[in-house]
Amino acid sequence: MAHDGSVEHVDRRASGALEAEVMAVLWSAGEPLTAGAVRAALTPGLAYKTVLTVLGRLHAKGMLERKRVGRAHAYRPRREAPRASAEQMRAVLDHGYDRTAVLQHFVETLDPADEAALRSLLGPDE
CATH class of the missing domain: 1.10.1220 (Arc Repressor Mutant)
Incomplete structure (x- = not known):
């Protein structure tokens, strides 16, 4: 897919940096957040699917708990x-x-x- 300049560019992060940012958002929230709420607290232009992928990876690593909230999941850290x-x-x-x-x-x-x-x-x- 060609880049036509209309898509906002998000700088590449160091390995694990986005996971760290997501965890920081969740720790500071003090309550479970959906992927949409996490995305809203992160760098503008980050794709919703990217946030979902990171949340899924953190959940698979045992760092997050998730609970069904309507059609989505709400995530919270397992440890402080x-x-x-x-x-x-x-x-x-x-x-x-x-x-x-x-x-x-x-x-x-x-x-x-x-x-x-x-x-x-x-x-x-x-």
Whole structure:
């Protein structure tokens, strides 16, 4: 299909970026949303079918629950944002070659406030 300039162009996102945007919309909503509501909260020009595809993939990955609402589904995250982020961090750590090196590099990239928070969570040195 030739591009005649009449179709609004949506920039390509990095792998997983659209999933992250969809999850951010759902986390901020605080209630289940239909694909149409999610689409309305995202970048203009994004196809409805694209949003449906992303929601379907996130549901298949176990990240979303869905419930039939009329002819559509309403989606909501299975976990709150902090827990989902922690699970992603753990998955990366589990697939690292050298866990200590991965942790070391991670800690080296923390800003001072995050480093202090992590030290506080780990407890005092004994």
